Amino acid sequence: MSSTENAARALKSLKDEEWRTLAGLERASTGYGTPDLGRLSRMSRLPPERVRFAIEALERKGLASRRGRGFVLTRQGVELMALKDYVKKDLIFALGAIIAKGKESDVYEALTEEGAVYALKVYKIGRTSFTKVRRKRVGETAEFKSWVTANYNAARREYHALRKLEGLSPVFPKAVAYSRSTVLLEELSGVRLSQRPYMEDPAAAFRTVVESMRKAYSEAGLVNSDLSEYNILTNGSSVWLIDWPQAVDASHPNSGEMLLHDVKAVTTFFRRAYGVVADPKKAYDYVTGKSADLE
Numbered sequence: 001m002s003s004t005e006n007a008a009r010a011l012k013s014l015k016d017e018e019w020r021t022l023a024g025l026e027r028a029s030t031g032y033g034t035p036d037l038g039r040l041s042r043m044s045r046l047p048p049e050r051v052r053f054a055i056e057a058l059e060r061k062g063l064a065s066r067r068g069r070g071f072v073l074t075r076q077g078v079e080l081m082a083l084k085d086y087v088k089k090d091l092i093f094a095l096g097a098i099i100a101k102g103k104e105s106d107v108y109e110a111l112t113e114e115g116a117v118y119a120l121k122v123y124k125i126g127r128t129s130f131t132k133v134r135r136k137r138v139g140e141t142a143e144f145k146s147w148v149t150a151n152y153n154a155a156r157r158e159y160h161a162l163r164k165l166e167g168l169s170p171v172f173p174k175a176v177a178y179s180r181s182t183v184l185l186e187e188l189s190g191v192r193l194s195q196r197p198y199m200e201d202p203a204a205a206f207r208t209v210v211e212s213m214r215k216a217y218s219e220a221g222l223v224n225s226d227l228s229e230y231n232i233l234t235n236g237s238s239v240w241l242i243d244w245p246q247a248v249d250a251s252h253p254n255s256g257e258m259l260l261h262d263v264k265a266v267t268t269f270f271r272r273a274y275g276v277v278a279d280p281k282k283a284y285d286y287v288t289g290k291s292a293d294l295e
């Protein structure tokens with residue numbers, strides 16, 4: 001069972017004092033060093049003997065882990081806090097099936113009370129870096145903190161990029177919320193373009209992709225900078241441009257280079273997979289607004 005599935009299971013079984021201890025541990029984890037029982041007791045406003053009892057339960061459930069005399073949250077603990085956040089805000093009430101396992105994230109279905117489905121993207125950058133490390137050594141706290149930083153930043157960046165893109169075109173998935181290392185997205189039902197699925201009108205799909213890049217650039221001031229057939233989904237007629245955590249501002253000194261890279265990836269793929277021939281230089285000029293037409 002994955003850390004996210006374990007977290008979802010723990011969501012239903014945690015007692016009040018365990019929640020308070022977990023929340024205290026999370027608050028303490030952003031400070032200096034690893035919190036010991038005394039600090040945890042203050043952070044969670046529980047007597048030391050209650051905290052000891054609760055932290056042991058959290059350890060057994062895989063939500064916290066011992067580091068010398070102190071404690072750290074595990075990835076599962078982090079994901080549990082994120083799930084709890086969404087549930088508290090009435091955004092979701094349960095975790096559904098896994099949709100995809102990526103290099104940097106796992107994506108799950110998340111269910112709303114009304115029966116709708118969202119996609120929950122859970123970042124796992126450096127996925128083995130801190131939970132698998134069993135040996136005690138200096139630097140583990142730093143390792144935990146750098147894991148938190150990388151994953152929390154990715155989720156936050158993706159959320160903010162998608163909010164900037166919202167309303168410009170249906171090709172950009174709507175972002176509902178973000179929390180810790182996760183972002184809650186509109187669910188799309190498509191496959192990656194890299195699988196070369198049958199497309200009703202590949203040339204029209206190519207135009208939509210390039211027009212959307214132009215909208216992202218000129219209206220949201222964003223360049224995806226990791227765009228390729230792996231980050232475009234399709235159902236055969238519609239396309240969606242996903243995966244925005246590394247998006248850069250159009251005003252960034254390297255944005256031109258990034259954009260050219262994206263344009264080349266897209267033009268090369270459409271030519272090879274679907275025989276749609278387009279000049280990358282022309283597409284680039286169209287995206288940046290230097291020319292008014294794609295052809």
Ligand SMILES: Nc1ncnc2c1ncn2[C@@H]1O[C@H](COP(=O)(O)OP(=O)(O)OP(=O)(O)O)[C@@H](O)[C@H]1O
Pocket residue numbers: 099100101102103104105106107119121173185186187188189192230231242243244
């Ligand atoms: N909003 C969504 N709705 C449905 N499925 C999605 C959604 N977002 C992502 N997915 C699925 O999850 C996969 C990975 O998503 P994404 O590319 O955003 O993450 P990633 O960590 O970069 O993955 P990878 O490293 O494999 O590219 C997608 O290829 C797609 O199958």
Ligand SMILES: [Mg+2]
Pocket residue numbers: 102230231243
């Ligand atoms: Mg991707």
